[in-house]
Ligand SMILES: Cc1ncc(C[n+]2csc(CCOP(=O)(O)OP(=O)(O)O)c2C)c(N)n1
């Protein structure tokens with residue numbers, strides 16, 4: 442069976458909520474409050490990213506990668522975690538961070554270059570409080586999060602902790618060596634990890650059918666002895682259901698799972714990209730009809746979980762929260778340039794001292810590269 446072609450992708454996958462919002466499978470066991478929280482987070486992310494895009498266009502935000510049209514994948518996966526678990530996100534999982542209470546003002550301030558990113562940058566931690574889910578800083582080097590996730594899961598296993606480590610990998614990033622090393626290790630050591638492949642069918646300008654000759658991304662788990670599943674990534678119920686089963690398996694000591702969530706990157710890769718120069722925008726129309734928020738909203742309305750008044754109230758509240766987050770982010774003072782070196786390592790290294798000294802010379806208007814002898818850097 443050919444699942445990848447220039448014509449598109451097969452929709453032969455686990456689906457609970459059809460694109461028209463009707464149920465075609467068993468919905469997960471979620472109460473009304475949880476359903477509303479998922480819907481709220483989808484709306485929050487979309488509004489937040491729209492605002493961040495405008496701020497990028499006006500020069501306040503440096504760069505953003507939106508999750509528009511893909512929200513159900515990171516959200517459903519992160520919602521399946523429990524407090525104390527670990528998550529290693531990439532740059533396209535904002536809904537997962539917001540679900541666990543990450544602050545919009547801190548997120549904005551870091552993309553405005555006003556606050557250096559630290560290990561707790563995105564955590565909903567107030568003074569003296571334990572974090573809910575432990576989020577690592579957002580990874581930009583593709584693939585690097587995967588061995589770290591396996592290390593985190595192995596550490597928990599060796600320490601008899603029942604916490605789970607979950608991470609994401611883009612379709613394109615499955616071509617990184619780190620991906621294969623991490624999955625191999627995870628399979629051999631049977632670690633409590635969940636790998637979610639957010640297959641949005643594009644890696645900047647490279648389509649998924651040029652990325653792999655495999656029929657599916659899910660089947661890559663077979664090579665490493667890791668159970669795997671392919672789901673509709675725009676169906677919040679299917680993603681949550683598959684990830685919850687995987688998280689429960691990992692917590693019960695039954696090892697890792699690899700889940701491919703099929704979605705589509707309906708917008709640019711990031712704000713430095715222009716997709717119309719390399720792809721046929723007809724595909725985009727097709728995927729706009731499969732929007733994860735529209736289908737979930739149709740379902741929630743049909744079940745009378747939300748109505749017009751609820752949606753209007755949520756939108757108003759979110760607009761106010763985002764206005765407040767922008768104002769709060771703008772009030773963060775510039776950080777010292779040297780802070781970019783902080784928080785990478787525990788303690789100090791020779792390289793770090795060397796780089797700090799170079800930067801200081803540059804800021805003092807001197808040529809930073811004059812002294813190659815190492816003198817003064819001991
Ligand atoms: C090791 C490494 N190589 C190249 C890049 C540049 N880069 C950033 S995103 C990207 C494409 C990633 O595509 P995919 O894994 O499908 O994730 P998506 O952006 O579609 O979510 C590339 C090549 C990088 N960040 N890190």
Ligand SMILES: [Mg+2]
Pocket residue numbers: 611612613639640641642643644645
């Ligand atoms: Mg991709």
